[in-house]
Amino acid sequence: MEKIQIPTKVFLGNDCLDWLQVLSNKKILMVCDAFLPNTPTLDRIEKEIDDRNQVSIFSNVKPDPPLDNIMLGVEQFNKIKPEIIIGIGGGSAIDTAKAIRFFGEKLNKFKIEQFVAIPTTSGTGSEVTNTTVVSDVKKHTKAPILKDYLTPDVALLDPKLVMTAPKSVTAFSGLDVLTHSLEALVSKGANTITDALAEKGIDVILNNLVECYKHGNNEDARKIVHEASCAAGIAFNNAGLGICHSLAHQLGANFHVPHGLACAMLLPHVVLYNSGKSEEVMHKYAISVEKSGLVSANMSDRIAVQRLVNIIKQLMVQMDCPQTLRAFGVKSSAAMEKTNVIVADAKKDATFPGNPVVPTDDDLRSLYHKVV
Numbered sequence: 001m002e003k004i005q006i007p008t009k010v011f012l013g014n015d016c017l018d019w020l021q022v023l024s025n026k027k028i029l030m031v032c033d034a035f036l037p038n039t040p041t042l043d044r045i046e047k048e049i050d051d052r053n054q055v056s057i058f059s060n061v062k063p064d065p066p067l068d069n070i071m072l073g074v075e076q077f078n079k080i081k082p083e084i085i086i087g088i089g090g091g092s093a094i095d096t097a098k099a100i101r102f103f104g105e106k107l108n109k110f111k112i113e114q115f116v117a118i119p120t121t122s123g124t125g126s127e128v129t130n131t132t133v134v135s136d137v138k139k140h141t142k143a144p145i146l147k148d149y150l151t152p153d154v155a156l157l158d159p160k161l162v163m164t165a166p167k168s169v170t171a172f173s174g175l176d177v178l179t180h181s182l183e184a185l186v187s188k189g190a191n192t193i194t195d196a197l198a199e200k201g202i203d204v205i206l207n208n209l210v211e212c213y214k215h216g217n218n219e220d221a222r223k224i225v226h227e228a229s230c231a232a233g234i235a236f237n238n239a240g241l242g243i244c245h246s247l248a249h250q251l252g253a254n255f256h257v258p259h260g261l262a263c264a265m266l267l268p269h270v271v272l273y274n275s276g277k278s279e280e281v282m283h284k285y286a287i288s289v290e291k292s293g294l295v296s297a298n299m300s301d302r303i304a305v306q307r308l309v310n311i312i313k314q315l316m317v318q319m320d321c322p323q324t325l326r327a328f329g330v331k332s333s334a335a336m337e338k339t340n341v342i343v344a345d346a347k348k349d350a351t352f353p354g355n356p357v358v359p360t361d362d363d364l365r366s367l368y369h370k371v372v
């Protein structure tokens with residue numbers, strides 16, 4: 001039996017923060033991205049929250065949320081025992097908020113009433129997913145925790161909040177959306193509904209991401225990319241992901257490559273690998289790029305996929321993204337040394353089973369070596 005669930009109420013547009021006015025007489029833990037304190041964005045959000053609420057802020061959020069940091073937030077959770085958690089920021093902040101909830105509820109044996117997510121990047125889709133990705137710095141591991149109850153109850157998608165994102169963050173997080181869409185599209189759990197969302201994600205990113213990168217204050221472009229990020233989040237939350245994410249998590253854990261960039265480095269190689277193993281997968285990729293208006297319908301699937309791969313690489317060039325670990329600044333010898341551990345950990349990653357074809361260790365090794 002197949003299932004699709006979209007439990008989050010999603011509010012869109014530049015007036016959606018008004019929703020916060022419904023909160024009254026609540027103990028609120030706001031988990032804020034580190035860039036937010038003393039910004040007009042946080043002022044705007046705080047203004048929407050009625051003074052009768054008791055608000056406590058945790059803003060010591062680190063990229064690729066490390067367990068130690070999350071536990072500092074859990075201490076704050078233990079003290080105030082919040083009824084509401086609001087996670088505001090990039091995927092790292094929203095994931096930190098989810099992880100604080102996960103451990104805080106377990107330790108205190110009670111459930112919060114509501115979790116609200118307010119993304120400030122268009123990337124992870126964490127505002128609608130059941131996932132939080134947590135790093136263990138000492139063990140060099142980065143792994144997702146998946147629990148349906150961690151899916152936010154409410155998501156507020158205000159495009160204005162993304163407009164302050166630096167160019168590199170816009171590029172990397174947008175390429176994460178493309179990866180979510182392309183992996184969800186062909187993953188084992190895909191169905192017609194997730195395909196529709198994934199195809200839209202691909203179309204929007206291929207046609208609008210560079211505009212967001214070049215003109216970050218183009219609100220129309222920001223809005224469509226922000227909503228595509230959410231659509232891709234719903235798609236992969238239901239369909240699953242694949243080996244691009246399984247390997248990308250290892251690049252984050254071992255070499256601190258930002259998540260979306262790690263995905264983007266691997267993506268062209270994974271698309272070619274999966275296409276080479278399954279004609280059905282190749283056809284789905286080809287249809288998606290055709291629906292995006294970037295190839296004509298009479299082109300063969302193989303050529304359409306090659307075109308898709310070239311477009312991904314061009315996007316990376318246009319947005320100044322390094323395409324290998326070496327270009328990112330990792331010594332080849334250091335990267336090669338990690339091969340076995342990266343292959344072993346990728347196979348254990350929760351995203352691995354979603355891939356449409358099952359790779360051998362040698363396949364994973366050679367995919368990894370393509371980005372060394």
Ligand SMILES: NC(=O)c1ccc[n+]([C@@H]2O[C@H](COP(=O)([O-])OP(=O)(O)OC[C@H]3O[C@@H](n4cnc5c(N)ncnc54)[C@H](O)[C@@H]3O)[C@@H](O)[C@H]2O)c1
Pocket residue numbers: 033034035062063064065089090091092093095120121123124125126129130131132133161162163164165166169172173176259260
């Ligand atoms: N939970 C999920 O479903 C899911 C899915 C994919 C990825 N992830 C995880 O999410 C994390 C990546 O999230 P991300 O790509 O959003 O990056 P991020 O949250 O790490 O943010 C990157 C940087 O941008 C800054 N920033 C964010 N928004 C900004 C804004 N509007 N203005 C100025 N600065 C801003 C942050 O402070 C940070 O320094 C990774 O840990 C990744 O593994 C989670």
Ligand SMILES: [Fe+2]
Pocket residue numbers: 124176179180245259263
């Ligand atoms: Fe991702």
